């Protein structure tokens with residue numbers, strides 16, 4: 001994408017480069033982020049600028065839409081196909097294959113139990129095979145992760161606090177990986193042991209059976225994440241996202257397997273245009289998992305051909321965590337504060353975040369245990385100039401990249417760090433208190449804290465920013481400082497940005513437009529950056 005975009009931005013492309021070229025752009029976005037579908041919007045604009053003809057208006061799908069992104073995707077695609085089929089009619093006698101036919105599976109499965117050694121029966125063997133893959137590759141990546149030893153996953157919030165936050169530490173010695181402040185650790189999680197057992201038992205699978213995968217279509221490669229041969233246990237534990245919330249296609253495909261008329265009707269309803277509200281209230285509002293849906297449709301689940309598990313259930317995706325440590329202070333280590341996601345919906349069982357719960361569940365005493373990881377450049381970049389002051393706003397685990405940056409600066413005996421940190425209670429979840437308070441006493445760090453639940457009225461970081469408006473203004477103007485926001489993307493980034501705009505208006509005697517312009521300038525020059533996550 002980067003290469004393509006760089007090409008598209010070339011100044012010497014004539015403005016009619018795309019004349020005669022039709023295009024359509026559909027963005028898959030999430031409106032809880034400040035820049036909703038930013039890339040799709042930019043791409044659309046550029047294609048028009050270069051003389052392309054838009055077949056239809058820009059589609060902006062939203063993961064926050066209560067019916068999911070399909071609420072936009074479906075009508076958008078329908079309209080697109082109508083247009084495309086008008087431009088390129090099907091040859092006579094050919095018609096669109098209807099969704100009522102069961103699609104072919106991408107892979108064939110050959111069970112090879114007798115005589116063939118299973119690729120792994122325990123995690124340590126599996127680690128060996130992964131490490132072998134890693135060796136020739138100097139820089140670990142998604143395809144060739146580094147299998148890092150877990151040093152600790154200690155809870156850093158008090159036992160009586162509602163939220164379980166862990167400081168997760170990995171040993172990355174020998175990985176060849178290095179990172180600097182603002183970078184991100186990618187973690188490839190596995191399913192929780194109890195869920196794996198439940199899935200295997202429910203589908204009556206034999207976890208020790210070993211299989212080989214073969215291609216049905218030479219253009220569709222086999223999943224690189226899986227060893228060949230592979231045990232069913234390995235597949236369920238490390239590959240299939242059985243704890244994820246299934247997409248609509250899952251219901252469509254599942255409807256082909258059931259022998260029960262009632263189930264078929266229900267599943268087909270979920271896939272129909274009229275059934276979307278129903279699907280939402282059954283599945284998406286409660287965040288029902290794939291395993292739970294399978295349990296609700298036993299007639300279908302009992303008849304799923306093994307190879308269709310690959311069609312029904314997507315692979316587990318890696319998760320990104322902002323790195324909170326500096327190699328200068330913690331050589332050969334990566335540290336992450338991880339909030340363990342656990343919340344209630346109408347369903348009896350609480351919803352658990354796959355990766356955070358899995359990391360918290362791991363036993364660090366097990367010296368054989370490894371976690372597949374790799375490093376990615378973060379979107380935040382800190383100033384090269386050592387004396388440039390930095391205003392960092394990071395409530396909760398949002399402080400992660402700033403903790404790393406503070407470590408980096410302190411280890412080089414430079415200051416200029418101003419941190420606004422927020423959490424619920426001064427005694428329960430102020431997790432880097434012991435580290436930061438001495439720095440404040442020594443004058444190496446300026447720290448402003450907002451404890452939201454220590455008093456009746458909520459106090460947030462933006463309240464502290466407003467209280468210190470002249471300091472903020474001075475830092476960003478006279479001192480040409482840098483400003484960063486990191487943390488949960490729900491409301492915090494918008495609220496904090498609003499506070500900053502108010503500060504600009506007050507301190508700089510600006511009107512709203514001028515304040516916005518000033519913020520945009522800061523953004524353009526990278527003096528204002530944010531990294532937020534949902």
Ligand code: 2AM
Pocket residue numbers: 395396397422423424450451452453458460461462491492493495496
């Ligand atoms: P709360 O959960 O008590 O409302 C880290 O999550 C801290 O960020 C918590 O103290 C949390 O407060 C606070 N927080 C929640 N919403 C926020 C918002 N919109 N702006 C700033 N901080 C917020």
